[in-house]
Ligand SMILES: Cc1cc2nc3c(=O)[nH]c(=O)nc-3n(C[C@H](O)[C@H](O)[C@H](O)COP(=O)(O)OP(=O)(O)OC[C@H]3O[C@@H](n4cnc5c(N)ncnc54)[C@H](O)[C@@H]3O)c2cc1C
Ligand SMILES: Cc1ncc(C[n+]2csc(CCOP(=O)(O)OP(=O)(O)O)c2C)c(N)n1
């Protein structure tokens with residue numbers, strides 16, 4: 001279940017605190033005695049979503065474990081900005097080894113704790129999307145497969161930010177990065193590529209998989225707390241906008257994450273043993289296009305005929321002015337309202353173009369949905 | 385609102401009382417200009433500020449909460465007129481410790497609130513309770529005492545300052561050709577006699593001439609006095625009517641008929657002749673030469689009111705214009721120490737502005753007596769809708785006040801609009817967005833990626849640790865109420 005919504009009371013449970021609610025109904029981050037595991041003075045950019053998300057996650061995990069927690073970090077912004085030698089912004093035991101081995105190191109820590117009889121101390125692994133989706137993926141899959149007692153958190157800022165915004169397997173289609181420039185007739189990242197790591201984690205049938213964003217921080221906190229109640233491998237995928245890499249305003253970090261959820265680009269859900277158990281409903285729907293252009297209310301698809309077209313939610317810069325490059329959500333292979341973009345655009349009276357036809361062809365080669373995958377694999381783990 | 389949201393009604397009431405000594409009255413008769421400015425209107429529906437005010441006012445009357453006068457200064461001030469302007473001035477002057485004598489020509493205090501506004505909108509027990517609370521502060525109230533010459537009275541009775549709040553008590557007259565047997569009355573006397581318990585005989589069919597709130601009140605009163613048919617005759621159209629929309633709607637529910645674009649050309653026995661009008665390009669009504677007949681046993685003229693300014697006629701330094709007293713920005717007339725407010729000076733003519741005048745004039749009088757300039761009022765920071773972050777407010781539909789059913793409204797003077805019960809009043813108060821005001825939601829404290837917002841504890845709000853703040857502005861962007869302002873840093877020239 002997503003965090004319980006408390007209705008009315010001015011701001012209900014939508015804000016962190018709210019003096020009209022009982023203290024136990026407020027978030028842990030509203031408490032004056034919160035752990036501040038990632039404390040002030042770190043070197044993240046202004047408005048860094050990763051720094052914000054990490055403090056919420058690690059603080060919540062500390063609270064859930066009564067401060068008996070060890071964190072293992074992959075290389076990446078989170079590691080670099082928090083621990084310039086010889087300093088550290090972390091207020092808990094914290095380890096860093098390499099870019100690609102954080103899940104393996106976390107597994108090792110968990111094994112060592114088990115071997116020494118410290119079952120009370122829990123392990124948290126964390127990294128960016130590059131470290132998780134790409135280079136650390138093998139170790140992570142192994143960690144899932146062995147069901148090691150680790151909560152692994154991926155802070156997804158949709159590219160390799162620390163080394164200068166290169167594309168990762170989590171970069172969305174059409175997004176501008178240093179290696180997928182916003183030029184040509186099909187600017188930005190290629191459509192139809194990339195991995196859906198939450199779905200892959202679910203396919204491992206681990207006890208707990210969830211997605212969250214820095215737009216709904218109370219939900220993020222609740223999910224970490226819930227994950228710490230579970231034994232075994234757990235995976236949490238958190239969308240954390242990055243002002244530097246996204247070219248967005250520092251004060252828009254939360255707004256962009258919110259828009260990503262409200263336009264449906266980033267589904268917020270929870271799953272247990274490979275099956276979705278809860279999803280956060282969209283509260284105020286917005287079209288993807290207006291979302292990026294900053295003009296909410298623009299109906300999806302209207303950008304076709306004229307005007308600059310805008311990149312997906314994570315890239316606020318125009319990606320080109322040629323007709324036919326807009327309408328991103330409809331080009332996402334799994335989201336065509338009328339089956340494929342040729343039919344969809346024909347219904348809207350928009351002339352289908354070359355890329356529509358190309359994408360329609362690609363539709364026939366789509367990977368099968370996760371649920372179908374799951375059914376093929378016999379269930380191994382017992383449900384609690 | 386903030387205190388009401390906490391459920392601390394007495395503190396919320398005391399907060400209102402710092403400004404407005406008549407919350408239960410204002411919660412009933414105010415035309416709610418503030419609610420059109422309420423930002424929640426852009427989210428769903430405006431907050432019922434007025435119904436919360438009324439709830440608090442009624443709670444105070446019920447619980448008998450009182451305020452106390454300030455330490456005595458020994459300075460004597462005369463207030464002429466015990467309408468809302470005079471009452472508000474007397475109240476604030478007492479809080480400031482001055483010695484107040486209030487004189488009124490009428491038999492009971494309240495002014496137009498008693499002799500104009502009908503009981504179905506303002507029950508007399510509420511009026512009496514709020515007036516009594518002010519008088520109990522130690523105001524010397526002298527009724528049935530008309531002040532005829534301000535300067536002379538001030539001299540003989542030894543008052544240092546005077547506040548004139550004589551209202552607009554004379555019915556505006558217009559010439560209507562009428563036969564000998566026609567029954568012509570003026571609205572104020574109808575209302576006054578009804579309020580005094582001796583309603584005039586109006587007959588079964590009543591025509592009311594005019595388009596203001598007074599016309600609507602008289603028509604509704606006529607229905608309650610047994611008129612089977614009450615019709616309002618007005619020169620222009622509904623949208624140009626000065627009467628308040630909600631009152632016209634309530635009148636229509638009670639069966640009051642409207643006759644737009646018409647003037648009364650002649651009044652005869654049991655019948656009147658009305659001429660049809662049409663609006664010219666500038667929206668002014670022009671006669672068409674077409675006539676209609678209407679049955680009417682009585683015609684009530686409700687064409688506005690004038691002030692009786694006889695009491696300043698012997699003081700040439702007090703200027704008047706358009707039948708009103710001229711005052712400066714501190715409410716002082718041309719005669720030093722003589723101040724004026726309420727209907728006698730304003731074109732707005734509402735209880736709301738009268739109470740406001742009373743308060744600000746009291747402050748000006750206080751400053752004048754102490755020989756210093758009036759303190760500028762510190763304005764609360766207002767936040768427009770674009771500064772708010774509406775995402776954080778929960779869905780909450782406005783709570784409307786129940787109304788008496790129409791059948792009982794045409795036979796009794798019972799109050800039409802009911803108050804909110806405690807649960808709905810609290811709900812309504814919590815719909816307030818607190819625009820521009822921090823209500824300690826902890827959002828800034830928890831969204832700062834740099835842990836640079838320091839929480840100071842309940843009621844103390846927050847402080848920004850500038851040593852660690854990087855100026856990202858997330859706290860300001862995610863503050864629901866727009867209570868945080870970003871100020872560009874001044875760089876030291878290098
Ligand atoms: C029918 C009607 C309905 C109304 N409804 C509303 C409403 O719903 N909401 C709203 O906001 N406003 C309403 N108003 C307007 C409102 O009543 C007035 O604006 C308000 O009462 C003005 O207050 P005041 O103190 O200036 O004068 P008043 O209320 O007119 O009081 C003046 C007082 O001075 C006394 N006085 C006059 N001359 C002398 C003298 N020489 N010596 C001693 N005493 C004197 C009078 O006896 C009177 O008591 C209504 C008015 C009418 C007529
Ligand atoms: C094996 C290896 N390859 C490359 C690097 C260089 N490197 C350091 S951080 C980083 C990018 C990290 O990206 P991501 O994991 O997405 O985290 P982010 O910085 O975006 O938070 C890279 C490529 C490295 N440290 N080790």
Ligand code: SF4
Pocket residue numbers: 043044045046047048049050051077078081157161162241242243244245
């Ligand atoms: S580059 Fe992005 S992720 Fe890295 S510190 Fe800056 S804002 Fe945070």
